[in-house]
Amino acid sequence: MELFVNVILLSFLLAIALAIVRMKDLFAVIMLAGIYGLLSASFFVVVDAVDVAITEAAVGAGVFTLLMLVATVMAGRYEQGARHKPLLALAVVFITGSLLIYGSLDMPAFGYGPAPDHQHVDSHYINESMSEVGVPNIVTAVLASYRGFDTLGELLVIFTAGVAVMALLSTLYDSHSNLGTGPENKWLYEQQMPIRLVVKILIPFIMLFAFYIQFHGDYGPGGGFQAGLILASAIILYAMLFGIRTAKQVISPRFYQCLSAFGILLYGGVGVVALLNGEHFLDYSVLFTDPLAGQHVGIVLVELGIGCTVFSTMILIFLNFYERKNNQLDGCQ
Amino acid sequence: MLSHLPVLQVIVPLMAAPLCLLIAKPKWVWLLAITASGLTFVLSCLLLQQVVAAGPLTYELGGWEAPWGIEYRIDYLNAFLLLIISAISTVVLFAAHTAIEKEIPSKRQTFFYVLYLLSLVGMLGIVSTGDAFNLFVFLEISSLSSYGLIALGKDRRALWAAYQYLIMGTIGATFILIGIGLMYQMTGTLNMEDLSMRLPEVAQTRSVFTAFAFIIVGVCLKLALFPLHLWLPNAYAYAPSIVTAYFSATATKVAIYVLIRFTFSVFGLSFSFTALPLQMIFLVLGLSGIFMASIAAIYQQNVKHIFAYSSIAHIGYMIIGYSISTVAGLTATLLHVFNHALMKSALFLALAAVIYRTGAVYLYQFQGLSQKMPLTMAAIVLAGLSLIGAPLTVGFVSKWYLLIALIERGWWPVAVLILLGNLLTVVYVWRVIEMAYFRPPLRQQPVDHSKQEAPYSLLLPVWILVAANIYFGIDTRLSIQVAELAAQSLFGVRQ
Numbered sequence: 001m002e003l004f005v006n007v008i009l010l011s012f013l014l015a016i017a018l019a020i021v022r023m024k025d026l027f028a029v030i031m032l033a034g035i036y037g038l039l040s041a042s043f044f045v046v047v048d049a050v051d052v053a054i055t056e057a058a059v060g061a062g063v064f065t066l067l068m069l070v071a072t073v074m075a076g077r078y079e080q081g082a083r084h085k086p087l088l089a090l091a092v093v094f095i096t097g098s099l100l101i102y103g104s105l106d107m108p109a110f111g112y113g114p115a116p117d118h119q120h121v122d123s124h125y126i127n128e129s130m131s132e133v134g135v136p137n138i139v140t141a142v143l144a145s146y147r148g149f150d151t152l153g154e155l156l157v158i159f160t161a162g163v164a165v166m167a168l169l170s171t172l173y174d175s176h177s178n179l180g181t182g183p184e185n186k187w188l189y190e191q192q193m194p195i196r197l198v199v200k201i202l203i204p205f206i207m208l209f210a211f212y213i214q215f216h217g218d219y220g221p222g223g224g225f226q227a228g229l230i231l232a233s234a235i236i237l238y239a240m241l242f243g244i245r246t247a248k249q250v251i252s253p254r255f256y257q258c259l260s261a262f263g264i265l266l267y268g269g270v271g272v273v274a275l276l277n278g279e280h281f282l283d284y285s286v287l288f289t290d291p292l293a294g295q296h297v298g299i300v301l302v303e304l305g306i307g308c309t310v311f312s313t314m315i316l317i318f319l320n321f322y323e324r325k326n327n328q329l330d331g332c333q
Numbered sequence: 334m335l336s337h338l339p340v341l342q343v344i345v346p347l348m349a350a351p352l353c354l355l356i357a358k359p360k361w362v363w364l365l366a367i368t369a370s371g372l373t374f375v376l377s378c379l380l381l382q383q384v385v386a387a388g389p390l391t392y393e394l395g396g397w398e399a400p401w402g403i404e405y406r407i408d409y410l411n412a413f414l415l416l417i418i419s420a421i422s423t424v425v426l427f428a429a430h431t432a433i434e435k436e437i438p439s440k441r442q443t444f445f446y447v448l449y450l451l452s453l454v455g456m457l458g459i460v461s462t463g464d465a466f467n468l469f470v471f472l473e474i475s476s477l478s479s480y481g482l483i484a485l486g487k488d489r490r491a492l493w494a495a496y497q498y499l500i501m502g503t504i505g506a507t508f509i510l511i512g513i514g515l516m517y518q519m520t521g522t523l524n525m526e527d528l529s530m531r532l533p534e535v536a537q538t539r540s541v542f543t544a545f546a547f548i549i550v551g552v553c554l555k556l557a558l559f560p561l562h563l564w565l566p567n568a569y570a571y572a573p574s575i576v577t578a579y580f581s582a583t584a585t586k587v588a589i590y591v592l593i594r595f596t597f598s599v600f601g602l603s604f605s606f607t608a609l610p611l612q613m614i615f616l617v618l619g620l621s622g623i624f625m626a627s628i629a630a631i632y633q634q635n636v637k638h639i640f641a642y643s644s645i646a647h648i649g650y651m652i653i654g655y656s657i658s659t660v661a662g663l664t665a666t667l668l669h670v671f672n673h674a675l676m677k678s679a680l681f682l683a684l685a686a687v688i689y690r691t692g693a694v695y696l697y698q699f700q701g702l703s704q705k706m707p708l709t710m711a712a713i714v715l716a717g718l719s720l721i722g723a724p725l726t727v728g729f730v731s732k733w734y735l736l737i738a739l740i741e742r743g744w745w746p747v748a749v750l751i752l753l754g755n756l757l758t759v760v761y762v763w764r765v766i767e768m769a770y771f772r773p774p775l776r777q778q779p780v781d782h783s784k785q786e787a788p789y790s791l792l793l794p795v796w797i798l799v800a801a802n803i804y805f806g807i808d809t810r811l812s813i814q815v816a817e818l819a820a821q822s823l824f825g826v827r828q
Binding site: 099103104105106107108116117118119121124125146147148149152154156157160161164170257262264265272275279281283284 | 337340344347348350351352354355357392393394395396397400401402403440441444445447448451454458464466467470471473474477478480481484485492511515517518519520521522523531535538539540542543544546547
């Protein structure tokens with residue numbers, strides 16, 4: 001049965017990938033990419049990687065689709081025809097692909113117990129994480145504690161992306177035309193009434209779900225990354241349907257900047273507290289008298305830091321894309 | 334606090350970067366950035382001293398023991414690289430405040446400093462870590478921030494250059510990740526030391542061979558090794574001039590480090606040089622890199638392009654030293670990593686001063702510049718001499734060591750070819766000097782005989798670097814000693 005589901009999911013993925021390559025209508029491509037994300041997420045559920053599945057659903061089917069939609073508004077809906085035949089690229093892809101297949105030929109079978117990747121570090125995490133970290137979700141234990149420094153690095157990657165987008169796209173002059181309130185286009189506003197009604201009802205639930213994922217990450221699948229993405233998509237959805245001005249009135253862009261920096265500082269700060277207590281960087285045991293409770297406190301705090309930075313960075317990227325579009329339109333007029 | 338040294342030099346810029354975003358006033362942000370970078374430099378000096386005195390240091394992040402958690406591992410090689418990166422970063426940052434004044438709008442300067450610090454974090458993180466996946470994470474930080482920094486260039490072609498670099502760099506990083514994933518699959522560990530012990534058992538499998546091939550190609554993309562160098566010239570030429578000075582001295586050096594670390598410490602010498610005919614491949618690519626890039630440099634009109642191509646040629650020298658695969662050869666490579674960082678940062682920083690004063694980037698605009706900016710042009714001449722390899726400069730030292738290593742190995746023809754290639758360096762450096770010293774100033778400019786020397790905030794860092802070029806060309810104790818120690822420990826001659 002599982003094999004059957006896998007075969008169907010993977011062949012769908014292949015078909016969608018081919019369709020994406022062939023299509024010239026970028027709107028359709030983005031929708032297909034969203035479906036691709038959702039299908040990959042389903043595939044990850046089937047292979048029991050639920051944490052990855054939630055992330056893929058939130059990124060691939062969620063935020064990615066929204067950001068790409070905003071990008072097409074700027075770049076135009078249709079792809080331009082290729083000016084040359086990318087034969088060299090095809091050759092490189094062919095060689096890389098064959099090498100990968102060659103390399104996978106003596107790969108141990110999926111889920112094969114005695115394979116080296118299940119024997120060494122893996123089994124330590126499975127057997128010892130409950131007594132060493134005390135968190136039921138092993139993925140969270142590895143992510144936030146054993147390899148917490150990697151996660152800090154990943155968070156920094158997202159922060160870097162946000163700063164890079166701001167550095168390149170942020171407006172150089174204060175645009176006074178944006179100060180007015182209300183929707184930008186009356187006609188569109190009327191047309192979208194049903195969507196807005198549905199979204200308005202949905203948004204509280206999306207946010208509630210985000211907070212559930214945020215604070216439940218140590219017990220079930222989820223954590224700061226996923227929660228930040230889901231919360232951000234709620235705000236982005238709101239901004240797309242009710243106008244960017246209304247959204248900016250709720251929370252100002254400067255606040256998001258500070259929040260994204262705060263998330264990193266919170267994560268790093270937990271590490272520095274450990275340093276000041278004479279322990280190693282990011283050793284959460286010192287946060288509380290009982291080392292296990294300390295681990296738990298540490299994980300909750302760093303997950304909160306992750307949530308803050310991911311959430312605010314996603315919104316900053318969206319805002320900068322969107323404002324760029326507005327400036328471009330202003331420039332045309 | 335001394336036991337925390339290995340991690341502190343990464344933590345300081347890591348925490349300073351978000352703080353900079355909170356402050357958001359360019360002047361204060363600059364001060365904070367330079368403090369953080371300076372502190373990192375001090376820490377890396379202490380670290381090198383510790384390593385030389387007491388041998389390699391390890392540090393368990395999060396207090397978790399090595400294969401379960403992430404480990405920092407500082408030996409001679411890392412400490413040497415850390416010193417180079419933090420020193421160059423600090424000197425360049427010192428000049429940054431003035432240099433970006435005209436190139437980056439004041440509203441974006443805060444973001445510039447944040448990205449600068451992030452790329453410093455990324456490079457230091459790559460160099461300090463003893464964990465293969467952690468290396469990839471910090472590689473991503475350094476790559477992403479460098480795309481942003483390059484795209485900040487005033488010329489709109491900077492965007493295209495950054496985009497090309499982004500595509501090539503992402504392919505490189507993905508290849509490295511695929512390699513790390515395959516290694517994990519075959520060994521169940523990500524710790525480099527642990528990997529080096531477990532890989533020999535499975536060395537004959539196709540997966541490990543594939544992992545090795547992907548990592549080598551991925552690193553070579555990052556390294557801009559000929560013929561994978563296509564992203565480099567434009568990225569260097571159109572980036573803000575201060576960014577070019579910073580990256581030309583650090584980014585490709587970090588990639589060289591990654592190559593050495595993976596081949597020597599993770600896969601091990603015997604595997605690395607037998608799985609693929611690596612010696613031959615790198616020797617041929619290194620030599621053709623020297624010739625093709627030097628010839629390309631001769632025909633460039635943009636001065637930043639000239640020296641960008643020269644960087645690709647010099648990567649060729651480093652790779653040839655590596656391909657000799659003897660202690661002497663590796664010493665020459667490491668020595669050239671150090672020395673090339675000094676020459677190129679001096680050259681590009683001096684160019685930044687020229688661009689600040691005159692906006693000149695094309696060769697014809699350099700006519701008669703020696704009268705206008707005598708001190709800056711003198712710096713370019715000295716750094717150019719170092720690039721050529723004139724005695725009493727650092728360039729001489731590393732090329733001398735490379736020649737000796739080649740001759741010891743019996744590779745006479747290669748030594749001759751390198752000397753021939755070096756003549757090409759003389760040609761392209763001479764073209765710049767001839768323009769500046771032996772041509773009258775351009776006529777269309779208003780006749781102004783007063784000197785227009787660059788401000789001291791730029792001249793001082795330039796001359797610090799030029800002085801370093803000469804100092805380390807005469808007193809070679811530090812560079813040679815550490816490079817030799819690092820090479821010996823990598824070959825297992827000394828523990």
